[in-house]
Amino acid sequence: MQFTRTEMLPPQPPPVSQSGAVKWVRENLFSGPLNTILTLLSILVVYYLLNLSLPWLLHGVWNASSLTECRTIIAANFGPDAGGGCWAMIHARWYQWIFGFYPPEVYWRPILNFGLLFVAMAPILFSDNLRGSVKLVGTVAVLTIIALTLAQGPWWVFALCSALMLASVAVALLAPRYLLVATVLYPFATVWLLWGGSIWGPVTAMLGFVVLVLVYRPLSPRLGVVMATSLAVVAAAIWWGVLDSYVAAALEQVVSLSIQPVESDKFGGFLLAFLIGVSSISISLPIGILLALGRQSDMFLIKTLSVAFIEFVRGVPLITMLFTASLLLQYFLPPQVQFDLILRVIILVTLFSAAYNAEVIRGGLAALPKGQYEAADALGMDYWQAQRLIIMPQALKVSIPGIVSTFIGLFKDTTLVSFVGLQDPLRGITTIVRADINWKGIYWEPYIFVGVIFFAACYGMSRYSLYLERKLHTDHR
Amino acid sequence: MKNTVFFGTLATGALLAGIAAAGTLDDVKARGVLNCGVHTGLTGFGAPDANGDYQGFDVDICKAVAAAIFGDQSKVKYVPTTGETRFTALASGEVDLLVRTSTWTYSRDTDLKFDWAGVNYYDGQGFMVRKDLGVSSAKELDGATICIQTGTTTELNLADYFKSNNIKYTPVTVADDADAQRQFLAGACDAYTTDASGLAASRATLPKPDDYVILPEIISKEPLGPLVRHGDNNWGDIVRWTFYALLAAEEKGITKANIEEVASSTTDPEVRRILGIEGDEGKMMGLDNNWAKNAIAANGNYGEIFEANIGSATPIKLARGLNALWTQGGLQYSPPFR
């Protein structure tokens, strides 16, 4: 009789050293003497850091009314020598780090404004990714509505804001191209929502742009782009300088639509950081485009002026620009004109980021093959047509990651405004909270809190920038 | 607000432009709010509280001036200024009045062209050291490391003092009060020098105040007070006499609580003039006749303001010392209201 196995044996698991965790550890952590040393060193570093910080973090106190009370609680719970974080100060004052001195009863305005920021940016950030834009708008809508429920305010405000956010989601889903309307309206909405006052101010200011377009359209075929633009700008300037305020006042008489005004000195914390960052980067973009084109121009004078501006701004530290805003800008304006400090800082930071954006966009322009320019010329397009229809759409797309990293840098650098007396989250608000006798003497906690928020925001943005870079990379390979 | 113009979208509602009128008072009245430069955050003297309302000894001067002009102490816009930006803010007209523990010195008065309207706190620079250092006089600090804030008069005083006593020191420059306190607490410097009031405030909030001593030497005179620009004497008078009204009120026993009662019952002619019951004192400066009454009613007289913000009942526990009235051995002295 013969014994023949009719079935295959099940495969044996590989030896322990060749599979699973052990294999992974051997190959990745202890593949050689050098690697082993590095691994051990790394573990040591991690252990040292955790040993240093964990007890302090775990001993944290969340409910107390003063630093002394914190110290008492920690001493009572963990012994007299134990150190611990007094997170109670963040519990007590977190809103000042977020909103500064913005009146609490209208917190819904910055919240809504922040939500709308993403709605306005969605069509730009996800220009050819419908799902991405819907996802972004949807998430932001949900988060905004949650934040709104936590803020104070009458119910109808809440209902109105929620309806607005849901409408944006619907638009993003059904007619994504119309989100661009939100993008165009957003700057005016921001001014109105954040500073408050009559709605007619922003509306008439926006009419100035309508004037600009109305003048430009009929003139441009006849006079050329540059001339038509100059005339249109003059017309708009007349509107803004002379007529605007009267029209706004008259409209306010007829239909009064005003919300509680909030002065700029109430702005602080992350609200201020975002306000300075976002407005500077968005105002600086068009200036940056013009500067980049100017730098590439054949016209000697324009090129020289652009290069001089860009190199000057890039050659001095941001902090000197801020001191200029605070100390010097008044010298360069007519004696009777006074901007408040936040606007002066925004102006200077805008000029600063315009130079950096110009360089980023110049990189984008340089990345375009020469054939694109030649093809545009061959089609008989003039300079501005070629720029508008062929060059800029491609160059800007390539530049977006660079612009995002400029923004990250700028956003981090908004912390410097505390040196001219504005209430940035890092030093400004922290100094104020520390001046309270209850929290005087606290040191690490506010910095950790602010650092974590900055990290979350900047890390998110840099991830997005990476995603974009990868997407663009495949396009060009 | 007729002169307010809107420069397009940028500045809607936030751009303040006005034709510079003849006087600061007219500007302030037209604007409807007093722009007052204050500290970004100094315990007891000027810092925003949990609701964002500014409180403090210096801030109460701003409130009194606003009350004198408008009859409403809340009509103040506080402009937080740093040591480096404060004088420019005043010189450029960004603030009408600066009350930020600023020392009255010759060069600031003449070269920077400011007028001090009075001295609301007589201070002097001192040293704080740890008790176990065994030092009892600043002259023993030869070779010591000293924490000092930049951008103030203190660094000049320190250099002068050590030079004149022919001893050496190592300066550790720090950015602000909180940083100085932390470094001193950690022992990064042997001594911390700043105005004696600031030292007292810092010492009060250290974990073990009794381990630290403030040395007896006061190495400088630091008259701190509200200041205005050169060139508008009427405005300087308003600030000056508002402050003196607070002093006179303490001298005459007028308090926030009894001011109405005093006003209705007093027969003292000077009190009657201060409270605007007789005479036309307010009109001479372009204010209402009850300007001083409003200023006093806002937060009480000088003594009350002192006690409420930095006095012995507060954690800062400053004694009146030089800042007592002249009748009680101090230097605070109001010229007569006549």
Place this chain on the structure above:
Amino acid sequence: MAVANDLPKPEFRLSALIYDTRYRAITIQVIVLILALLFAAWLMENVRSNLALKGKDIDFSFLWRRAGYDIGQHLIPYTNDSPHIRAAFVGLINTMVVAVVASILSTILGVFLGVLRLSKNWIVSRLVGVYVEMFRNVPLLLWIILTSAIFSESRPQPKDFKVIDGVAKADMSFWNSVAITNRSSNVPMPVLDRPLPTIDTPWFSISTSLVAIAVLLGASIWANRLLLRRATAIQQATGLRPTTWWQSTAILIVPTLAALIAMGFHLDYPVFKGFNFQGGLSFDHAFTSLTISLTLYYAAVTAEIVRSGIQAISRGQSEAAFALGLRPGRVMSLIILPQALRVIIPPMISQWLSLTKDTSLGIAVSYLDLRGTLGGITLNQTGRELECMVLMMMIYLIISLIISAIANAYNSSVKLKER
């Protein structure tokens, strides 16, 4: 811009200034020039009227008045009797010192981390990744503040180094030569007993001993290069490279060493006396923490530059090198890095530029650099904000322009000569 007219136009009409592309450029430039000049004139007029309104003038003579304040770290002689301009100069030197030291350190650390980031070792590459993200995504200002706080919180006080009954609470590191207290770092200072005379100029003094040593060292390096070139020549002629390492060592070290011994070189160790350590070199923590935080922050940025530079080299290069039988270390040093450097260096130079500008953040720890002296205390004491700010911006601008000039020179020299 395309010039698209074939028909000759003999007569010039006024409308050609707008419609004819040949003339339009001139029209536009003239208009821009007029506008720019008008704008400049407007600014000047505003400055003039503002100054008149405040009763001020533009006057730089304050720079020669007594400064009156002390600067903890001064590399050239300075007392509070020195004029403001000297204080500004001290500040400029302090700025440059931090910039140079932090640039060198951050580059070394950054290259190291960038290579480790690509390591196959999971835990190492992750750890470096966390480090890089942590530093890049949090404001530099925060790191500066935290570094300075960590120094003063975690290091012992100087008095803890005092030996009481044969026991001290804290010990000096590195065989009793380095003492890092919570107020300063004290390291041994090289001292010459018999130095050559120094040449004093009003601005700084030149130590001829230092110059002599530098010259000697330069000569040795030059001699060594001659030696190596000869060795290479022999190698190419005979195929055998003579052993040169001991000759090189001797040429490089012996002359300098002899000179140092002749001048009586020794180290001056810091010793605890009175309140603090005396002797040796003492670094303020304002300097140390600014340098360290700039180093750590820019090392993270550099690591990313190095990583992307290495990854930009196509895999084929390293595969080809492996196919030739080179070992991994050699592949890196001979094939990958030389090519990667071309990608790495330009962004690296711009990082050094940003680092130099970011030294101005020393304001957070009151480091008395150019901004702290000229743009800080001097400005504040004299009230000359216009003059101080303009001067300070000009100096920063000149530094930046010099660095960018170097960058441009380098870029054009390594540019790939391709079509």
